[in-house]
Amino acid sequence: MTATISSLGSQVVDWRREIHRHPELGFQEKRTSALVERELRGAGIETSRVAGTGVVGVLRGSRPGKTIALRADMDALPLDERSGEPFSSEVPGVMHACGHDAHTAMLLGAAVSLAAECDRLAGTLKFFFQPAEEGPGGAKPMIEAGVMRAPQVDAVAMIHVSPAYEAGVVALRSGPMTASCDDFDLEIQGRGGHGAYPHAGVDTIPIAAEIVGALQRIASREIDPLASVVVSIGTIQGGYRRNITADTTLLTGTIRCLDESVRTKIPERIERIAAGICRAHRASYKFALDPGYPSVYNDSALVADIERIARATPQVPAVVAIPAPTMGAEDFAYFAREAPGCYIRLGVGRPGHSDEPMLHSPEFKLDEAALPSGVALLRALAHHLA
Numbered sequence: 326m327t328a329t330i331s332s333l334g335s336q337v338v339d340w341r342r343e344i345h346r347h348p349e350l351g352f353q354e355k356r357t358s359a360l361v362e363r364e365l366r367g368a369g370i371e372t373s374r375v376a377g378t379g380v381v382g383v384l385r386g387s388r389p390g391k392t393i394a395l396r397a398d399m400d401a402l403p404l405d406e407r408s409g410e411p412f413s414s415e416v417p418g419v420m421h422a423c424g425h426d427a428h429t430a431m432l433l434g435a436a437v438s439l440a441a442e443c444d445r446l447a448g449t450l451k452f453f454f455q456p457a458e459e460g461p462g463g464a465k466p467m468i469e470a471g472v473m474r475a476p477q478v479d480a481v482a483m484i485h486v487s488p489a490y491e492a493g494v495v496a497l498r499s500g501p502m503t504a505s506c507d508d509f510d511l512e513i514q515g516r517g518g519h520g521a522y523p524h525a526g527v528d529t530i531p532i533a534a535e536i537v538g539a540l541q542r543i544a545s546r547e548i549d550p551l552a553s554v555v556v557s558i559g560t561i562q563g564g565y566r567r568n569i570t571a572d573t574t575l576l577t578g579t580i581r582c583l584d585e586s587v588r589t590k591i592p593e594r595i596e597r598i599a600a601g602i603c604r605a606h607r608a609s610y611k612f613a614l615d616p617g618y619p620s621v622y623n624d625s626a627l628v629a630d631i632e633r634i635a636r637a638t639p640q641v642p643a644v645v646a647i648p649a650p651t652m653g654a655e656d657f658a659y660f661a662r663e664a665p666g667c668y669i670r671l672g673v674g675r676p677g678h679s680d681e682p683m684l685h686s687p688e689f690k691l692d693e694a695a696l697p698s699g700v701a702l703l704r705a706l707a708h709h710l711a
């Protein structure tokens with residue numbers, strides 16, 4: 326078995342590098358999903374296509390048991406790689422800077438090796454290879470395609486790599502794990518005119534400035550300080566030249582929350598503030614909300630089970646607690662709404678490098694010594710959660 330595991334280890338590294346060389350953006354993961362499908366089928370796992378480039382593998386154990394889903398995302402980011410790795414991206418402007426290449430390779434390694442152990446497995450394992458996590462989101466269309474049903478998934482888990490921990494370290498947290506992410510456009514409509522005669526028009530620039538400032542008071546004055554809310558304006562576009570008053574100004578922004586009951590209140594508050602300020606200054610507005618990923622909530626009973634399993638996995642050097650959630654977003658949230666879920670962090674930092682480039686950096690690289698730990702943990706979850 327040891328020999329099998331170590332040859333599996335080099336196979337996982339090979340897959341990861343192959344996927345890393347050929348990164349694909351969301352819903353374009355053709356080459357990656359073909360590789361996944363080929364390897365799963367080669368191991369005798371039945372596969373189906375969902376949500377375009379998504380692949381689901383199903384493996385049935387020899388004894389009755391629960392249905393456990395393990396999820397990996399497959400998409401890359403629109404970046405030019407500057408990691409210096411010998412297996413860097415061969416696709417200009419596209420890079421695996423979020424570690425999804427490693428997620429896919431680890432889950433593939435776990436699935437292929439588990440297929441040879443069906444006689445020792447209970448229940449049903451579902452392997453979700455998901456497209457487009459970085460947007461517009463592949464989890465929701467996979468759920469709509471029925472992946473959580475027939476048989477109904479009892480628990481769902483995922484691994485995300487993190488350079489903040491040393492290679493192989495598993496980091497866990499119960500409760501909120503990532504933030505919800507909703508985007509909005511706010512267009513302020515006034516009347517154009519000459520910059521020297523502002524009274525004759527309705528200048529949207531000072532109105533926009535007032536709104537940007539006032540929106541910051543949602544977090545500071547309207548929401549419990551112990552709840553977490555971010556309202557950020559990312560862009561302002563308006564005006565033509567220095568002596569023309571801007572007839573329209575467009576603000577675009579994003580809202581991040583950890584609590585659904587807070588999340589639902591924010592759009593109404595943005596609109597109330599915009600409406601009041603526009604009315605005060607003779608302008609009108611158009612507000613459009615683009616709801617995004619919900620917050621990932623980690624189920625405490627499942628986290629406790631996973632912690633116990635991780636501590637009993639020899640390839641995992643340490644299990645640590647994550648002290649606080651992040652305001653980043655993850656569409657695993659949709660799976661974790663359908664069944665108890667757990668987002669697991671796996672350290673990929675090199676020992677002694679506390680200033681590693683972050684995820685989404687063109688310089689991001691990971692310590693492949695973490696890959697066997699991730700595979701071992703996924704295998705252990707398959708054996709012990711079902």
Ligand SMILES: [Zn+2]
Pocket residue numbers: 423459684685
């Ligand atoms: Zn990412």
Ligand SMILES: [Zn+2]
Pocket residue numbers: 423424425458485
């Ligand atoms: Zn990611």
